[in-house]
Amino acid sequence: MRVIGARxxxxxxxxxxxxxxxxxxxxxxxxxxVGSLLMPLFFLAFLGLPMxxxxxxxxxxxxxxxxxxxxxxxxxGMTLLFAGTMSGASxxxxxxxxxxxxxxxxxxxxxxxILGRSLGGMTTAIIQALVIVGIAVAMGxxxxxxxGFFLAIVIMILTCAAFTGFGLIIATKLGNLxxxxxxxxLIVFPIFFLxxxxxxxxxxxxxxxxxxYINPLTYGIDGLRGTLVGVAAFPLWxxxxxxxxxxxxxxxxxxxxxxxxxxx
Amino acid sequence: MNSVIEIxxxxxxxxxxxxxxxxxxxxxxxxxxxxxxxxxxxxxxxxKMLCTILNPTSGSAKVCGYDxxxxxxxxxxxxxxxxxxxxxxxxxxxxxNLDFHARMYHLDRKTRQxxxxxxxxxxxxxxxxxxxxxxxSGGTQRRFEVARGFLNHPKALFLDEPTLGLDVQAxxxxxxxIKLLNEKEGITIILTxxxxxxxxxxxHRVAIIDQGRIVAIDSPEKLKQAVGLNLISLQIAQxxxxxxxxxxxxxxxxxxxxxxxxxxxxxxxGGEERIPELIDFADNRGLxxxxxxLYKPSLEDTFLHFTGKTIREVEGSLKEVWKAWMRRSGxx
Numbered sequence: 001m002r003v004i005g006a007r008x009x010x011x012x013x014x015x016x017x018x019x020x021x022x023x024x025x026x027x028x029x030x031x032x033x034v035g036s037l038l039m040p041l042f043f044l045a046f047l048g049l050p051m052x053x054x055x056x057x058x059x060x061x062x063x064x065x066x067x068x069x070x071x072x073x074x075x076x077g078m079t080l081l082f083a084g085t086m087s088g089a090s091x092x093x094x095x096x097x098x099x100x101x102x103x104x105x106x107x108x109x110x111x112x113x114i115l116g117r118s119l120g121g122m123t124t125a126i127i128q129a130l131v132i133v134g135i136a137v138a139m140g141x142x143x144x145x146x147x148g149f150f151l152a153i154v155i156m157i158l159t160c161a162a163f164t165g166f167g168l169i170i171a172t173k174l175g176n177l178x179x180x181x182x183x184x185x186l187i188v189f190p191i192f193f194l195x196x197x198x199x200x201x202x203x204x205x206x207x208x209x210x211x212x213y214i215n216p217l218t219y220g221i222d223g224l225r226g227t228l229v230g231v232a233a234f235p236l237w238x239x240x241x242x243x244x245x246x247x248x249x250x251x252x253x254x255x256x257x258x259x260x261x262x263x264x
Numbered sequence: 265m266n267s268v269i270e271i272x273x274x275x276x277x278x279x280x281x282x283x284x285x286x287x288x289x290x291x292x293x294x295x296x297x298x299x300x301x302x303x304x305x306x307x308x309x310x311x312k313m314l315c316t317i318l319n320p321t322s323g324s325a326k327v328c329g330y331d332x333x334x335x336x337x338x339x340x341x342x343x344x345x346x347x348x349x350x351x352x353x354x355x356x357x358x359x360x361n362l363d364f365h366a367r368m369y370h371l372d373r374k375t376r377q378x379x380x381x382x383x384x385x386x387x388x389x390x391x392x393x394x395x396x397x398x399x400x401s402g403g404t405q406r407r408f409e410v411a412r413g414f415l416n417h418p419k420a421l422f423l424d425e426p427t428l429g430l431d432v433q434a435x436x437x438x439x440x441x442i443k444l445l446n447e448k449e450g451i452t453i454i455l456t457x458x459x460x461x462x463x464x465x466x467x468h469r470v471a472i473i474d475q476g477r478i479v480a481i482d483s484p485e486k487l488k489q490a491v492g493l494n495l496i497s498l499q500i501a502q503x504x505x506x507x508x509x510x511x512x513x514x515x516x517x518x519x520x521x522x523x524x525x526x527x528x529x530x531x532x533x534g535g536e537e538r539i540p541e542l543i544d545f546a547d548n549r550g551l552x553x554x555x556x557x558l559y560k561p562s563l564e565d566t567f568l569h570f571t572g573k574t575i576r577e578v579e580g581s582l583k584e585v586w587k588a589w590m591r592r593s594g595x596x
Contacts, residue, residue, distance in 0.1 A: 017367035025355045098351035102412075105315060106368040107340040 014108040015116035022087075022120025036083065040075045040132045044139060047071065047198075061200020061233060069229045072136035073152075074197025076228070077159065077221035079129045081195075084160040085188055087121020088167025088254060089180070091261075096177050100261075110259040114168070118251070122160045129156050133228070144230035151236075152227040158243040159220035161251050166216075168254030172261050191217050201233050216246050266293045268420050268452040269314065273323035276309050283309040285476035286323065291420075291454060291469075296446050298467035299456040300567065306476040307456035308348055311424050314454070315345050328419045341369075344418035344451075346409045348425045352397050358408045359384075359393035362415060369416040383411040386448065387441055403434030407441065414451055421445070423455040427462060439465055460564040474571040484566075491561040491569040493519055496530045496538065500546070501554035508551055515545070527555075535560070 026032065051067040062070055091114075094100040103113055133143075133152075143149055170187070174180060194208075195217035201209055212218050223239030226232030232239070269291040276284040284306040291297045299307040312318040314327055316336040324331060330338040352361050359380065366376040384390050387407045397405055406426065414421050426442065427435040443466060446453050457463055463470045464484045472480045472487070480487060500508060509528065512518055517538065520531035532538050539556055546553050561569075 013370055014368050017364055021353065021356070021364055024360065025353070028355055097354070098347060098349045099353050100351075101317070101345075101347055102351045102365070103368070105317060105340055105345055106365075107337045107370075108368055 009109050009111050010115070011108055011112040014106070014112045015119065018103075018113055018116025019120040019123065022117060023123065026120075026124040036079075036128050037131060037135075039082075040079050040128075041135060043075045043078070044068070044072065044132075044136060048075070049139065059200065059203050061202035061231070065229060065231050068136070068139060069141050070200070070225070070231065071198065072133070072139075072141045073224035073228045074195070074221050075136070076129050076132050076152075076156070076224055077195065077197055077217055078192050079132050080125055080156055080160045080220065081163050081188065081192055081217055083125030083128055084122065084163030085167035085170075085184065087118065087125060088164040088169075089171040089184060090121070091117070091168060091258065092171040092174065092177060092180060095171075095261075104261075111255055114255045114258045118161070118164045118168070118255075121164055122157065125160045125164075126153070126156050129160075141229065143228055148227040148230065152224055155220060155223040155227060155239065155243065158240075158247045159217070159224075162216055162220075162243060162247040163250075165247070165250030165252070165254035168258055169250065172254070172257035191215055194218075195221050196233070197221050216242070219243055219246075267291065268293050268295075269297075269325065269327050269454065271314075271323075271325040274310065274313060274320050274325050275322045276306075276313060276318060277321045282476050284313070284320075287473075287476075287478055289471060289478065289481060291452060293419075293452055294446070294450050295468050296442070296453045296455070296466050298463040298470045299454070299473050300458070300460070300463040300467075300470050301456075301473035302458055302571075305458075305473045307458075307473055308424055309476075310473070311422050311454065311456055315343060315422055316340055341416075342419045344413035344416060344421040346406075346413045346421070346423045346426055348428060348456075350405065350409070352405060352409050352412070354398040355396065357394050357396050358389060358400065358404075358411075361397060361408060362393075362412055365412045365415050371416065379415055379417075383415050386444065387411040401434070403430050403437060406430060406434070406438060410438070410441065410445070414445060414449060417449075418451060420452045420454060423453060425456055425458070427457070427459065435459075435462070442466060460562060460567060464562070472567060472570050479570045480566075487566045487570075488561045491566050493531045493533060494535055494538075494561075495559040496532055496542065496556065497527055497559065498530070498542065498556040499527045499554045501552040508546060508549065511549060512545070 048068040048071040051071070054067070091100070094103070104110070106113075133149075137143060170183070174183065194212050195215050196212055197217070201212050201218065201222075204212065219234065219239045219242040222232050222234050223236060223243065226236050226239065267290040269289075271287055271289050274284060274287045275282065287310060299310060301307050309318065313320050314325055314332060316332055316339050319333060324333070326332070327339045328342040330342070332339055353364070356364070362380045362383065363376065366380060371379060384393050387410060389404070389407055389411060392400065392404060397408065400408070410423070410426065413423070423442065427438050430438065439462065442453065442455075445451055455462075455466065467484060469481060469483050470487060471478045480490070482490070509521055509523065512521055512528075512530070517533040518530050519533060522529045536558060539558060542556065543553055
């Protein structure tokens with residue numbers, strides 16, 4: 001019998017295998033690739049552009065930049081929120097269509113399984129986010145600096161990982177497909193709308209601000225805005241710290257629940 | 265014969281319902297072993313425990329010498345599984361699915377390529393490997409799943425209702441591949457089924473399972489014999505059958521003779537080899553047998569016999585069984 005590292009927590013080959021599967025699945029469904037880019041594009045073109053024609057110079061948080069510049073990082077954050085949550089939650093599909101069993105009876109540590117799967121989902125999410133950045137730039141959004149762009153990628157990774165973990169938690173705790181989409185929308189849309197993606201947090205009344213403070217995406221989008229276009233409500237270290245803690249906590253919890261998940 | 269699977273008092277309860285009730289059995293190396301039973305008998309639950317998907321409530325089992333509860337990963341390394349429900353990624357091609365499996369089982373690149381080609385060849389899937397699974401027929405999908413199941417050189421391959429939902433042709437086809445697999449690769453195969461023909465055709469030994477209990481374990485032949493004797497029905501072309509009846513009584517292997525509608529029904533001890541004996545016997549007495557037919561109890565009769573007796577306490581089950589045959593063979 002070959003001695004193989006079934007108990008190894010980080011097992012490179014299965015991680016790569018799971019990653020590869022996610023990439024193949026993503027690229028194979030053309031409609032999914034296009035569809036995942038259409039909504040952010042609509043937000044930029046049909047909300048960002050028209051709003052940028054309105055005089056908004058006096059609104060706190062919007063001073064000095066156009067609405068499109070303000071909105072673009074928000075839409076990048078939205079892409080990460082949707083794609084990340086979906087990537088985690090799509091475990092439920094694998095369960096529904098039986099493929100999860102094949103994975104769970106393989107002699108592979110479950111942490112490696114979920115790590116590879118999540119990395120795959122995150123790769124596709126970040127590619128989408130980068131395409132959105134590209135589209136925004138093409139529409140006239142000016143990026144503040146090259147170093148800022150690379151910092152933004154770090155923020156993207158943290159944001160995406162946090163929501164992937166969040167999606168996993170929902171999927172593993174919910175367990176079945178029924179009502180799944182409804183619950184997803186019920187949770188994901190409020191997170192998006194109350195994240196400061198569409199309007200600046202500084203101009204909100206304090207009660208609403210407090211709600212936004214407890215929303216993880218607020219920090220992701222603020223971080224993206226600070227790094228991409230140079231406007232932010234919080235210092236970058238704060239965004240970074242909050243995201244890092246959340247990312248570790250949610251990803252750990254998500255993978256823990258996954259490892260306890262019944263294959264059947 | 266070495267045992268690949270040793271099961272002792274294996275039991276699984278779900279909220280008070282005993283799905284598998286103190287099963288004890290061994291499966292030898294190279295055997296095709298079948299769990300035969302109706303839906304809900306506990307076959308799948310038993311297999312799931314052996315595959316480390318479910319934990320047993322009590323009792324123990326060893327697969328390839330490893331304990332199914334304490335050495336799960338060891339067990340997983342040495343088994344292959346084809347699940348009852350489809351468990352293959354329909355977005356990927358057959359080959360991609362096989363590659364995926366090979367990598368998950370840590371086969372290196374060279375071994376993987378060689379092995380994938382081998383299993384494609386053995387399952388006659390060449391030319392279909394680059395089709396998306398969703399575009400393949402049910403039978404082909406199933407064959408890919410079986411191919412995947414033995415890709416990693418398992419010592420034991422579990423097939424949970426392998427031909428469920430396949431048409432007759434695809435089913436026969438898959439049976440032959442399963443046989444081939446057992447012969448060529450020497451893999452021990454454990455399958456569950458509720459198709460009598462399937463167990464009869466494939467299995468070296470069958471465990472009849474009903475309501476979580478094993479009611480009988482033996483080869484399909486022996487199980488069928490346990491039900492009762494074979495039956496020969498013959499017709500005489502010339503002369504009176506009356507004289508034959510008297511002389512037939514001398515033969516020790518004929519247990520019972522009944523004359524019915526111009527034909528004779530003999531309950532015999534033995535099988536086909538009795539036919540020429542009978543013909544000779546009649547010939548020596550100047551009689552010509554115009555037709556002769558041998559009826560064997562099918563596994564279905566066996567199943568009715570064992571489960572009927574244990575659960576419903578059917579009176580005179582032997583008679584029932586024979587009646588059932590007669591109906592099926594269109595004699596009456």
